[in-house]
Amino acid sequence: MPGFEREAVAPADVTVAVLAALRPAAEPIRAEASSQGIAFVRRLFEGWASGANRFDQPGEIFLGLWQQDRLVGFGGLNRDPYTAEDDIGRLRHVYVLRSHRRRGLGALLVRYLLREAEGHFRIVRLRAASPDAAAFYRRLGFAECADPAATHVVPVPVGPSSLKTPRHGPSRTNGMAARG
Numbered sequence: 001m002p003g004f005e006r007e008a009v010a011p012a013d014v015t016v017a018v019l020a021a022l023r024p025a026a027e028p029i030r031a032e033a034s035s036q037g038i039a040f041v042r043r044l045f046e047g048w049a050s051g052a053n054r055f056d057q058p059g060e061i062f063l064g065l066w067q068q069d070r071l072v073g074f075g076g077l078n079r080d081p082y083t084a085e086d087d088i089g090r091l092r093h094v095y096v097l098r099s100h101r102r103r104g105l106g107a108l109l110v111r112y113l114l115r116e117a118e119g120h121f122r123i124v125r126l127r128a129a130s131p132d133a134a135a136f137y138r139r140l141g142f143a144e145c146a147d148p149a150a151t152h153v154v155p156v157p158v159g160p161s162s163l164k165t166p167r168h169g170p171s172r173t174n175g176m177a178a179r180g
Contacts, residue, residue, distance in 0.1 A: 019064035059120030089121035
């Protein structure tokens with residue numbers, strides 16, 4: 001699986017951390033996605049505000065990409081709500097600001113999320129929102145699938161996560177470090 005083979009190493013000025021709150025840090029991302037008509041970011045904010053999805057169930061996580069004190073991207077891993085199988089995860093709401101794309105940050109974020117899937121899920125699925133997104137996920141080792149609820153799938157190695165994303169320690173909220 002090409003997406004798992006390369007080491008996920010963040011540039012010196014980029015931090016990957018659990019994102020404990022969306023506002024106000026994620027507002028620039030929401031505004032940019034809205035101006036481009038990208039609905040999945042709006043749905044993320046709606047689900048978070050209503051409590052319907054805060055990535056807080058077993059095996060779930062929501063990560064932020066921080067460049068210094070600025071949130072430049074985010075993405076999450078849920079149990080897949082489109083299947084009754086508990087061992088299928090879903091990559092959701094992955095977005096990186098346009099000004100920070102083509103720097104490897106999206107790939108870094110996806111690799112962290114896939115490593116977090118280890119020990120929780122046997123496969124991870126997603127729905128690519130565009131042809132560019134589909135090509136991005138193929139480069140990371142996802143295969144196209146003919147499932148009506150997903151466009152791409154990748155198997156997850158068995159075992160605990162080897163990357164150390166804090167789950168119960170420091171998390172980022174509103175651009176500041178916080179204890180969760």
